[in-house]
Amino acid sequence: MHIKKGFVLREVCGEQVIMGEGIGALDFGKLLCLNGTATWLWQRASELGEFTIVALAEALCDEYDVALDDALTDVMSIVEQWKNVNVVE
Amino acid sequence: MSVAANKDDGVVLAEAIRLVNEGVEVIFPVNGRSMRPFIEGGRDSVLLVKPQDVKPLDVVLACVGENHYVVHRIISVDGERVTLMGDGNLQGREFCECKEIYAKVTHVVSPNGKRHALNTPFIHFVQKMWVKVLPLRKYLLKLYRVYMRLRNFKKEVHDAH
Numbered sequence: 001m002h003i004k005k006g007f008v009l010r011e012v013c014g015e016q017v018i019m020g021e022g023i024g025a026l027d028f029g030k031l032l033c034l035n036g037t038a039t040w041l042w043q044r045a046s047e048l049g050e051f052t053i054v055a056l057a058e059a060l061c062d063e064y065d066v067a068l069d070d071a072l073t074d075v076m077s078i079v080e081q082w083k084n085v086n087v088v089e
Numbered sequence: 090m091s092v093a094a095n096k097d098d099g100v101v102l103a104e105a106i107r108l109v110n111e112g113v114e115v116i117f118p119v120n121g122r123s124m125r126p127f128i129e130g131g132r133d134s135v136l137l138v139k140p141q142d143v144k145p146l147d148v149v150l151a152c153v154g155e156n157h158y159v160v161h162r163i164i165s166v167d168g169e170r171v172t173l174m175g176d177g178n179l180q181g182r183e184f185c186e187c188k189e190i191y192a193k194v195t196h197v198v199s200p201n202g203k204r205h206a207l208n209t210p211f212i213h214f215v216q217k218m219w220v221k222v223l224p225l226r227k228y229l230l231k232l233y234r235v236y237m238r239l240r241n242f243k244k245e246v247h248d249a250h
Contacts, residue, residue: 012101012104025113025114025115025116025136026108026113026114026115026116027115027116027134028101028105028115028116028117028118028134029116029117029118029134
């Protein structure tokens with residue numbers, strides 16, 4: 001899995017949001033706001049290029065004091081949101 | 090046609106204007122009925138670009154009062170003074186200066202993402218006629234409302250089956 005080309009993290013009005021850039025206009029009707037954990041995961045996923053849910057969960061465990069099962073649940077939920085808005089493939 | 094209904098919307102709009110000013114194309118949702126029949130508020134969005142060479146008949150995003158932003162059509166430009174009017178309005182006009190025009194609308198974007206250009210010769214002709222037939226607008230808008238009701242009713246019946 002990887003982040004689709006053209007989608008970037010941007011700060012809009014103090015919030016971290018995913019926007020499409022270089023793929024046409026920025027659509028303010030379809031912004032995806034990210035919380036702190038989701039922002040951190042997006043940055044890791046960007047660095048990794050190709051990523052898996054397990055790889056992101058393990059990275060989350062390395063960074064924060066969190067059990068692997070909890071990390072997997074969180075990552076699955078966040079990646080599911082990304083899939084729903086079509087920003088990963 | 091309103092683009093910032095509350096304070097938070099105003100903050101988001103300010104960000105959109107900043108991006109447009111940087112040369113970024115922005116799609117922004119709009120509310121209200123004042124640009125009927127060409128833009129349906131609550132359903133359509135508009136594609137905003139940096140305004141250059143704005144002229145009568147252009148649809149623009151302008152500030153017409155303190156934090157009061159509208160997406161309306163330019164009726165006339167007299168020096169720096171610009172007169173605007175919503176296509177769905179019968180009388181009301183707004184005024185602003187050229188520097189208070191923050192973006193030009195080039196396309197109307199449907200909920201399915203399809204873009205409808207406003208600068209094609211046909212659309213330009215239709216819009217020009219719409220402005221010219223102002224005395225008949227009241228009746229044409231009534232017909233449009235009936236058409237929209239029938240369309241929505243047909244859709245509801247279709248969805249129910």
